[in-house]
Amino acid sequence: MTVTAPATYRHTPSPLHAIMLAGTVPLFLGALLSDITYYNTYQIQWSNFASWLTASGLVFCGLGLLFALINLIRADRKSGRPVMYFLLMLVTWVLGLVNAFVHAKDAFASMPSGLILSAIVTVLICITAWTGLTNLRSGEAQ
Template identity: 70%
Template sequence: MTTTTLPHCTPGPLHATLLAGSVPLFLGALLSDIAYYQSYQIQWSNFAAWLIAGALLSSGLALLFALANLIRAPRKAGRPLLYVLLLLATWVLGLVNAFEHAKDAWAVMPAGLVLSVVVTVLAMIATWAGLTRLRTEGEA
């Protein structure tokens, strides 16, 4: 019985740390938006804006690592490409969310809350895809 192993493109330690670090930041922003929606205390919206800024930094750097891995990969289709596209969608919608949170007071709602939900789910899916073994040579 012969088994062939396919080369994998998994994130390195720094890449994985940046990738996994964006999830709690986006989740914290979502929870802050929920607290703002329930309490009308403007500080929750400010806190969400800062958490989103940190998450954008973390996911943006993870996106750069993912692009470098995709460029080096022998096969540029399939899951590695899906992972990069998920990260890109997360970052772009996170940026839109940051712009939404730059508005004044209650103008953030409800779009900020909806965007926070979408971006948090996207960040979780991108992290799941990034931390699993990404095949670069054929699908098994």
């Protein structure tokens, strides 16, 4: 008699999803550092850097959000982890979009709200990346 094991499905990110997720962290962190530098020096170019880094972070975050949605659809409904990860990614993307709109203002008008939003988005993407990539290391199977 042949014994077959039931298939196990993991809701870990694919390699491309992991690259998009991990690539978002330095982009939003760079925007935060550019905002801090602009706040200290008032050199307009730092505000431009923050705007471009935020826009690039939104592209990566949007693609990661798409992958998270696909993983959410494919995941087992018993585990709440993909739902929490998707919601964290969605909140990060929405706040990043608001941050991009704030940075679209005149450079001096974007302070201090742009700096505060950049800090919030950076903390959120770090938590989101931790949540999304933790399952890769733990080897949990669903």
